[in-house]
Amino acid sequence: MPQHCAVINSGYSSWWLLTLSPLIYYDRLRVYSPDLTSIHEQEGKSYFNSTTNCVLRALERYVDEEIIIRDDRMPPRGRGHRIEQDSKAIADALLHHASEWSHR
Numbered sequence: 240m241p242q243h244c245a246v247i248n249s250g251y252s253s254w255w256l257l258t259l260s261p262l263i264y265y266d267r268l269r270v271y272s273p274d275l276t277s278i279h280e281q282e283g284k285s286y287f288n289s290t291t292n293c294v295l296r297a298l299e300r301y302v303d304e305e306i307i308i309r310d311d312r313m314p315p316r317g318r319g320h321r322i323e324q325d326s327k328a329i330a331d332a333l334l335h336h337a338s339e340w341s342h343r
Contacts (some may be wrong), residue, residue, distance in 0.1 A: 242266040243332070246325040249313050251275055252292045253281075256298070262306070264333055272309040 245261040249271035251318040255261055256278070261268055275295065296304050 244269050244308065245329055246248075247271070247274075247312075248326065253278055254289070256295055257287070258292045259294065264336065265329075267306055267308055269308045269310050272311045275307070275309060294314040 243265045244267040246269045247255045247261065249321035252270050252274035255268075256270075276294055278288070278295050281288040283289055295307075
């Protein structure tokens, strides 16, 4: 079975990891490494931060396979041509899969 990877734009990792929405459609998440470090460092500063950290730790510890792919090369805040292309490809793939599924 092919594996599909969602790219989470840097600066928004906490929100996407908390909702786990990308994992509904994708097998892997490519996340900016400093965002993951920041999530762990922010634990305890608020309920949101503690909950996000809990979800991240669960994905890191209790899943049999690697779901989160750390990426140090992503530009901050998702700026960059490659990220725009990846984001558009992801959006197009989501629309395509949703369309196929709704026509079944």
